Amino acid sequence: MTKTLLFNTGILTMDAQRRVYDNGAVLIDDDRILNVGPSENLLSTVQSGPDVQLLDFQGRWVLPGLINTHVHLSQQLARGLADDVDLLTWLHDRIWPYESNMTESDSYISSLLCGIELIRSGVTCLAEPGGQHVDGMGQAISKLGLRGILARSTMDMGEGLPPAWQDSTDEALDRQLAIYDQWQGRADGRIQVWLGLRTIFNNSDDLIIRTKQLADDLGVGVHMHVAEVKEEIEFARRTRGASTVTHLENLGVLDKNFLAVHSVWLDQEEIGIFAERDVKVSHCPAAAMRVLGFPKIPEMIAAGVCVTLGTDGAPTNNRMTLVDEMWLTSLIHKGRMLDPTAMPAENVLAMVTCDGARGLLMEDKIGSLEVGKKADLVVVNPNSATMLPIHDPVASMVSSLRADNIESVMVDGNWIMYDRVIKTVDEDDVLASARRHAEALRERAGIKLPQRFNWIQ
Numbered sequence: 001m002t003k004t005l006l007f008n009t010g011i012l013t014m015d016a017q018r019r020v021y022d023n024g025a026v027l028i029d030d031d032r033i034l035n036v037g038p039s040e041n042l043l044s045t046v047q048s049g050p051d052v053q054l055l056d057f058q059g060r061w062v063l064p065g066l067i068n069t070h071v072h073l074s075q076q077l078a079r080g081l082a083d084d085v086d087l088l089t090w091l092h093d094r095i096w097p098y099e100s101n102m103t104e105s106d107s108y109i110s111s112l113l114c115g116i117e118l119i120r121s122g123v124t125c126l127a128e129p130g131g132q133h134v135d136g137m138g139q140a141i142s143k144l145g146l147r148g149i150l151a152r153s154t155m156d157m158g159e160g161l162p163p164a165w166q167d168s169t170d171e172a173l174d175r176q177l178a179i180y181d182q183w184q185g186r187a188d189g190r191i192q193v194w195l196g197l198r199t200i201f202n203n204s205d206d207l208i209i210r211t212k213q214l215a216d217d218l219g220v221g222v223h224m225h226v227a228e229v230k231e232e233i234e235f236a237r238r239t240r241g242a243s244t245v246t247h248l249e250n251l252g253v254l255d256k257n258f259l260a261v262h263s264v265w266l267d268q269e270e271i272g273i274f275a276e277r278d279v280k281v282s283h284c285p286a287a288a289m290r291v292l293g294f295p296k297i298p299e300m301i302a303a304g305v306c307v308t309l310g311t312d313g314a315p316t317n318n319r320m321t322l323v324d325e326m327w328l329t330s331l332i333h334k335g336r337m338l339d340p341t342a343m344p345a346e347n348v349l350a351m352v353t354c355d356g357a358r359g360l361l362m363e364d365k366i367g368s369l370e371v372g373k374k375a376d377l378v379v380v381n382p383n384s385a386t387m388l389p390i391h392d393p394v395a396s397m398v399s400s401l402r403a404d405n406i407e408s409v410m411v412d413g414n415w416i417m418y419d420r421v422i423k424t425v426d427e428d429d430v431l432a433s434a435r436r437h438a439e440a441l442r443e444r445a446g447i448k449l450p451q452r453f454n455w456i457q
């Protein structure tokens with residue numbers, strides 16, 4: 001197998017010592033990192049020959065592949081279907097009709113489109129909270145060459161649900177087990193399956209407890225939207241006698257393999273519970289600003305909670321571009337706390353790399369550029385009017401980096417984007433299919449958007 005040496009490049013390793021190389025190199029053998037260090041050292045140990053590909057990345061920066069811990073792949077075709085509406089209109093009139101009219105092939109095309117946007121923003125690994133057509137998502141991840149964790153959306157209670165989604169508790173668990181059997185370890189091990197819980201509105205206590213037990217038995221994680229909106233806390237108090245996080249703690253399900261998405265409405269005591277149980281948080285800043293509220297992310301980090309970053313879905317954010325979420329994260333907490341030191345770039349970079357990997361229980365495989373880890377990495381070319389000059393590389397990767405600066409992306413030792421060209425699918429074909437599928441799906445679902453402004457026919 002041919003080895004690859006990337007050299008003459010800046011490297012942010014995000015390893016435990018946070019080593020940064022001004023002029024560094026990464027040696028890759030098959031799907032693994034064989035060595036990381038100064039260019040000089042690695043060049044002298046590697047003998048140039050037909051079995052070593054030398055890539056001079058002068059002027060670039062190499063980072064670990066970015067990790068998006070919460071993205072709804074199958075919602076990409078609903079981008080723009082739910083702008084400027086309240087939560088109930090969003091759910092009942094837009095998203096449920098969209099999702100309940102979706103076919104397996106819609107899910108596949110949606111996931112391809114979303115995946116391309118993710119790759120273009122440097123994402124190499126993602127966690128999907130679960131839609132209805134998991135096969136389409138799995139096929140897309142596999143084809144795109146991404147690494148991903150799948151789940152199925154589970155709902156065993158709740159008013160107003162489309163009839164096709166009303167599973168019994170047993171069915172909800174059985175269907176997830178079937179997906180686990182089908183997808184776990186597929187695509188050369190790049191795909192894993194976790195268990196999904198949608199929200200406390202739609203999940204019985206029995207389902208929540210049995211989901212956690214099953215996750216422990218399988219050695220996987222649980223992915224759940226937690227303490228998302230204020231109404232959820234009121235609902236939990238009314239129906240379960242305690243706010244969401246306190247109730248989940250009472251059920252005994254909060255643990256190191258529990259990924260709590262959004263986690264906006266927590267009090268200080270509940271932040272302490274998250275830290276004590278080593279619960280992982282997926283922070284989705286754009287979705288939070290649109291409808292949920294400010295999560296206490298700096299307070300969580302100070303308490304020792306592992307915080308990761310997600311884009312959420314296209315109808316809640318419109319941008320599945322993780323580098324935009326990094327920028328937003330670096331801004332919104334400073335604004336809320338009136339403190340420009342509240343969210344330093346070091347923390348934001350950790351969220352999308354090493355802490356992202358911890359959040360997905362993959363810290364031994366990905367999240368940093370270290371010997372023995374998977375060769376998942378991103379090449380940044382800062383040579384643009386929007387990013388230059390680079391006085392402070394660590395800060396620039398958060399505050400000035402745009403998706404356009406992501407030049408190449410590698411997963412498992414394979415370039416899935418090189419020099420801004422997606423290598424695994426025909427991007428133009430995907431865009432054409434996405435337009436067709438989105439239009440047909442919207443028609444089928446009967447979703448009508450109110451006309452804005454004064455249209456002249």
Ligand SMILES: [Zn+2]
Pocket residue numbers: 070072129225261312313
């Ligand atoms: Zn979500």
